[in-house]
Amino acid sequence: MGEKVLMRGNEALCESAIIAGCRFYFGYPITPQNEVPAYMARRLPEVNGCFLQAESELSAINMVWGASVAGKRVMTSSSSPGISLMQEGISYLAGAELPAVIVNIMRGGPGLGSIGPSQSDYFQATRGGGHGDYRTIVLAPQSVQEIADIMIDAFDLADIYRNPVVVLGDGVIGQMTEPLVLPKPSTRTLPRNDWVLDGASGRDARVVMSLRLSPPGALETHNLHLKEKFCEMERNEVRYEEYELSDAQLVIVAFGTAARVARTCMQKARGLGMKVGLLRPVTLWPFCADALGALAEQRRVKAFLTVEMNLGQMLEDVRLAVLGRKDIFFYGRTGGSVPDEDELFGKITEVFS
Amino acid sequence: MKAVYERPRTLRDTPMHYCPGCGHSIIHKLLSQSIDELGIRERTIVVAPVGCSVLIYNYLDCDGSEAAHGRAQAVATGLKRARPECVVVSYQGDGDLAAIGTAETIHAANRGEKFSVIFVNNAIYGMTGGQMAPTTLAGQPTKTTPFGRDPKEIGPPLRMCELLSGLEAPAYIERVSVHDVKNVLRTKKAIKKALKNQIEGAGYSFVEVLSMCPTNWGMTTRQASSWIEENMIPYYPLGVYKDRGKERNAK
Numbered sequence: 212m213g214e215k216v217l218m219r220g221n222e223a224l225c226e227s228a229i230i231a232g233c234r235f236y237f238g239y240p241i242t243p244q245n246e247v248p249a250y251m252a253r254r255l256p257e258v259n260g261c262f263l264q265a266e267s268e269l270s271a272i273n274m275v276w277g278a279s280v281a282g283k284r285v286m287t288s289s290s291s292p293g294i295s296l297m298q299e300g301i302s303y304l305a306g307a308e309l310p311a312v313i314v315n316i317m318r319g320g321p322g323l324g325s326i327g328p329s330q331s332d333y334f335q336a337t338r339g340g341g342h343g344d345y346r347t348i349v350l351a352p353q354s355v356q357e358i359a360d361i362m363i364d365a366f367d368l369a370d371i372y373r374n375p376v377v378v379l380g381d382g383v384i385g386q387m388t389e390p391l392v393l394p395k396p397s398t399r400t401l402p403r404n405d406w407v408l409d410g411a412s413g414r415d416a417r418v419v420m421s422l423r424l425s426p427p428g429a430l431e432t433h434n435l436h437l438k439e440k441f442c443e444m445e446r447n448e449v450r451y452e453e454y455e456l457s458d459a460q461l462v463i464v465a466f467g468t469a470a471r472v473a474r475t476c477m478q479k480a481r482g483l484g485m486k487v488g489l490l491r492p493v494t495l496w497p498f499c500a501d502a503l504g505a506l507a508e509q510r511r512v513k514a515f516l517t518v519e520m521n522l523g524q525m526l527e528d529v530r531l532a533v534l535g536r537k538d539i540f541f542y543g544r545t546g547g548s549v550p551d552e553d554e555l556f557g558k559i560t561e562v563f564s
Numbered sequence: 565m566k567a568v569y570e571r572p573r574t575l576r577d578t579p580m581h582y583c584p585g586c587g588h589s590i591i592h593k594l595l596s597q598s599i600d601e602l603g604i605r606e607r608t609i610v611v612a613p614v615g616c617s618v619l620i621y622n623y624l625d626c627d628g629s630e631a632a633h634g635r636a637q638a639v640a641t642g643l644k645r646a647r648p649e650c651v652v653v654s655y656q657g658d659g660d661l662a663a664i665g666t667a668e669t670i671h672a673a674n675r676g677e678k679f680s681v682i683f684v685n686n687a688i689y690g691m692t693g694g695q696m697a698p699t700t701l702a703g704q705p706t707k708t709t710p711f712g713r714d715p716k717e718i719g720p721p722l723r724m725c726e727l728l729s730g731l732e733a734p735a736y737i738e739r740v741s742v743h744d745v746k747n748v749l750r751t752k753k754a755i756k757k758a759l760k761n762q763i764e765g766a767g768y769s770f771v772e773v774l775s776m777c778p779t780n781w782g783m784t785t786r787q788a789s790s791w792i793e794e795n796m797i798p799y800y801p802l803g804v805y806k807d808r809g810k811e812r813n814a815k
Binding site: 261263267269271273285303307411417418421 | 606621624625639647651
């Protein structure tokens with residue numbers, strides 16, 4: 212075990228990215244993630260890296276393309292409105308099969324919204340976000356420790372699948388200061404970078420593009436190739452955590468900050484004899500549909516309760532997993548508000564009665 | 565027997581999709597010749613725009629990266645900073661560079677990014693079938709200005725060399741043309757200089773090339789060349805707008 216340090220989520224994710232070998236950061240200021248560019252601006256030059264403040268999120272994500280196509284580990288970060296601007300670039304990265312890590316420290320929307328924490332970009336993140344038939348792996352941390360650990364994983368997954376990976380935190384995770392042990396670098400074996408552009412020296416010239424005009428059917432063939440990758444992600448990369456599920460009659464499904472509130476309420480309810488469990492998706496895509504489906508099959512499980520900091524987005528994935536086999540309830544706060552423990556506890560009691 | 569003329573090594577022996585009389589093929593050749601003469605084919609990376617020349621990577625035998633519409637210089641920024649040993653060329657049309665990518669252009673220039681830009685100005689959107697470009701001349705009819713561009717409604721055409729030469733950071737800015745042989749040779753010189761600047765680490769180099777689009781101008785190839793001479797050059801004067809190397813030498 213390494214030494215415990217006290218860090219803010221936004222800073223821990225940066226230090227972890229550097230441990231993961233990220234040496235390129237391009238971004239644009241937006242609250243509540245401003246500690247990320249500030250940390251990178253100071254820290255990256257110390258490790259011979261490159262920090263550049265772009266003129267917009269549009270430029271930032273395309274600078275990310277530039278460093279990625281050069282074969283370097285690269286990341287950007289933003290918050291909801293800025294991530295909307297980056298969607299074009301994320302679509303292109305997915306189309307061209309370029310790895311990149313994109314951190315979204317979500318705030319309330321739509322529009323300029325508020326700077327309060329939110330989970331209302333769930334749909335955007337888990338459905339690709341930009342135009343076209345694609346997905347990104349979406350990792351949702353619930354603590355400063357976890358966002359640090361997840362960054363190591365995120366860079367590996369981006370390289371393994373040659374696909375953008377989204378780290379979806381909310382304003383609470385970004386702003387919160389907690390003790391953590393900084394992660395160790397990954398020891399995974401990664402695929403060969405035989406697509407990188409570094410000048411066609413002693414090899415055939417390479418092209419990295421997302422345009423596929425010819426021969427006829429070229430794009431469909433490419434889409435099917437991408438689908439194979441997405442299926443492989445679904446087979447291999449579903450991550451979730453279970454709490455008190457072995458005897459649960461009510462299964463709460465919640466991620467990120469909402470899951471922390473839910474866990475507290477779960478413990479309180481258990482203290483009063485209510486058999487409540489929690490399933491916390493860590494990957495929002497690929498989603499833990501099989502685990503939820505298996506729970507829905509169990510006779511002792513009477514109902515599900517989805518808790519989110521939005522109006523009910525993951526709720527749709529829970530419905531698709533449960534497929535009408537059990538009742539599904541929802542409790543959410545939106546517009547930059549965090550779920551209230553008393554309200555949620557009230558909802559649990561209501562479902563049980 | 566000594567060959568007096570050969571296809572440049574960098575230019576692939578493959579049919580191009582460009583229309584007859586289009587300037588892109590000439591500019592591709594000039595870029596290829598310059599790459600050959602400087603011996604940099606194996607470390608050159610060309611960033612392709614969205615527009616007629618998106619397929620430039622099919623014609624040049626060096627590494628190539630696509631960029632989203634207007635974002636070529638953001639891509640080139642990331643690339644050059646990640647691979648400073650490579651020669652990065654951003655090849656863009658007028659819609660790409662001066663409309664949707666204006667912010668990327670101005671900020672890359674203002675940062676003095678150490679890559680080279682070839683800006684092909686044919687005063688029209690070619691790939692999408694002849695719509696108004698930011699550089700479309702006053703009075704020039706296009707698909708989206710059927711009665712001619714009215715500067716009172718949509719402003720006068722953008723002069724990018726003039727705009728960028730107001731910035732401190734760029735090392736070299738020149739406007740050239742490929743409408744006749746004399747000017748083709750000048751264009752070659754300018755492109756080669758922009759690449760040489762990059763090799764020497766001089767900083768942002770920008771070459772605007774006035775180029776023909778007979779198809780979308782509705783002209784014969786010969787008329788198109790004359791149209792540049794008679795209409796484009798008076799509004800877009802040729803010449804060097806900025807040359808920091810020269811300024812340094814003069815001092």
